[in-house]
Amino acid sequence: MRKNLCLQLLLLCVFIMDSNAQQSAPAKNVMFRGNASLNGVYDSKPAYQLNGVLFTFKTNGPIRSTAATYDETVFFGSGDENFYAVDATTGNERWRFKTNGAINSSPAISDGVAFFTSRDGRLYALQARDGKKLWEYQFGKDLPYENGWDYYLSSPVIVDQMLYVGSGDGYLYAFDVKTKKNLWKFNAGARIRTAPAISNDVVVFGALDGAVYALRSDDGSQQWKFTIKGADLKFENFGYDVSGILCSPAIGDGIVAIGGRDGFLYAIDLQTGKQKWNFDHEGSWVLSTAINNGKVFAASGSSAFVQEVEIATGKEQWRFNSSSAIFSSMALAGEMLYFGDYNGNVYGLNSKTGVEQWHFPMGTRTFSSPSVANGIVYCSSDDGVLYALSGSQNISAGLPPVKKAVYWEGIKSDTIYHWFQNNFDVYIRDYFK
Numbered sequence: 001m002r003k004n005l006c007l008q009l010l011l012l013c014v015f016i017m018d019s020n021a022q023q024s025a026p027a028k029n030v031m032f033r034g035n036a037s038l039n040g041v042y043d044s045k046p047a048y049q050l051n052g053v054l055f056t057f058k059t060n061g062p063i064r065s066t067a068a069t070y071d072e073t074v075f076f077g078s079g080d081e082n083f084y085a086v087d088a089t090t091g092n093e094r095w096r097f098k099t100n101g102a103i104n105s106s107p108a109i110s111d112g113v114a115f116f117t118s119r120d121g122r123l124y125a126l127q128a129r130d131g132k133k134l135w136e137y138q139f140g141k142d143l144p145y146e147n148g149w150d151y152y153l154s155s156p157v158i159v160d161q162m163l164y165v166g167s168g169d170g171y172l173y174a175f176d177v178k179t180k181k182n183l184w185k186f187n188a189g190a191r192i193r194t195a196p197a198i199s200n201d202v203v204v205f206g207a208l209d210g211a212v213y214a215l216r217s218d219d220g221s222q223q224w225k226f227t228i229k230g231a232d233l234k235f236e237n238f239g240y241d242v243s244g245i246l247c248s249p250a251i252g253d254g255i256v257a258i259g260g261r262d263g264f265l266y267a268i269d270l271q272t273g274k275q276k277w278n279f280d281h282e283g284s285w286v287l288s289t290a291i292n293n294g295k296v297f298a299a300s301g302s303s304a305f306v307q308e309v310e311i312a313t314g315k316e317q318w319r320f321n322s323s324s325a326i327f328s329s330m331a332l333a334g335e336m337l338y339f340g341d342y343n344g345n346v347y348g349l350n351s352k353t354g355v356e357q358w359h360f361p362m363g364t365r366t367f368s369s370p371s372v373a374n375g376i377v378y379c380s381s382d383d384g385v386l387y388a389l390s391g392s393q394n395i396s397a398g399l400p401p402v403k404k405a406v407y408w409e410g411i412k413s414d415t416i417y418h419w420f421q422n423n424f425d426v427y428i429r430d431y432f433k
Helices: 002-024 424-432
Strands: 047-057 068-070 073-077 082-087 093-100 109-110 113-117 121-129 133-138 158-159 162-166 171-177 181-188 197-199 203-204 211-216 224-229 251-252 255-259 264-269 275-278 284-294 295-300 305-310 315-322 329-331 336-338 347-352 358-359 371-373 378-379 385-392
Touching: 047 358, 068 371, 073 378, 073 385, 082 113, 113 158, 113 162, 121 181, 158 197, 162 284, 171 203, 197 251, 203 255, 211 255, 251 284, 251 385, 255 284, 264 284, 284 329, 329 371, 336 378, 347 378, 347 385, 358 385
Parallel strands: none
Antiparallel strands: 047 385, 068 073, 073 082, 082 093, 109 113, 113 121, 121 133, 158 162, 162 171, 171 181, 197 203, 203 211, 211 224, 251 255, 255 264, 264 275, 284 295, 295 305, 305 315, 329 336, 336 347, 347 358, 371 378, 378 385
16 A cells, blocks of 8 residues: 555646646747748647637737737837737737837747837837846948838847847848847848748848848858849839848748849749749739748739638639738648738638638738737737637637627717728728628
């Protein structure tokens, strides 16, 4: 009996130690578009049907940063110059950190440290549990750029203990996150607003000079350079930039998928830098790409559509038209694809068919992108609100009951108080019709 008792106690101790180890094990790296290849695939249960709003969290500036979820906490930046950490299920604020500029980059979190860039020209490293600043790095002065549509900052991407990020000073930087040292930097000669994608020891990014660069991840030496069709087009001939690259690359199946402001989607061989094919969006900026299961997904700006294209051939498989222009990147989870549009709608599509499963109106334009964690879709817009949307994780679930309320204001006059202006009440009425 004594032997059995000792054995039971031993097994109990092993179980407790194993449970504690599992609970204390650090979460894996999280970052923009789900992983270092920026393919947009999130390791999460999807929300197949929208059930409702789990919570909202209000900031005092537009949110153009895409949220990242780490250890039950959601991290994101705001135009009010604060970086926030809120509880992932309640929305209660855990802490905030003030910088000296709008935070239009998306965070990367690794080993309990959150990294992001700010319009004050710095890279920040904060302790994820309490927001304590661990270190920062000051970039150089932004290079000139005559176009006003400079809405984003490069988001950091982490592989092992290396962090890669671009800057407005024209350099792509590589840092050792343990030693906090800048190991190398590469001069592209133009602002870098895309996040770098990393795969097979190759770092790929686009710059506002219309070039896609591939570097060795260990020393920053250039492997190849690909120039898009519109790189030589002049601002003065169009009244806006048609040569730059604001679309972060996505890497999958040995292919780099990237779009330009020249209106083309490009598929580039990761090893050689040679073009495999391109798809003409007829002048509409291509601002977002994703890759999964041999398919490229691309979002078209002013033409307002999302498409699926075969990665091998460049042949379009389906196309979905949204209500307005698309600046958002796409998030993939399970068989679902999520994105936002300029009218503030967040869409959930069946990624195999392109059929809309649901959409949620946030109310104003969105430049940030949805992210998915534990079956919750986190999204935000220029109203400064982070929304946490919960949904059914059962693919065969039926549509939830539809609830719509209509308010019709009636006749207006200068003496009658009214809520809406510019015939917006007519728009609401016709939408519900």
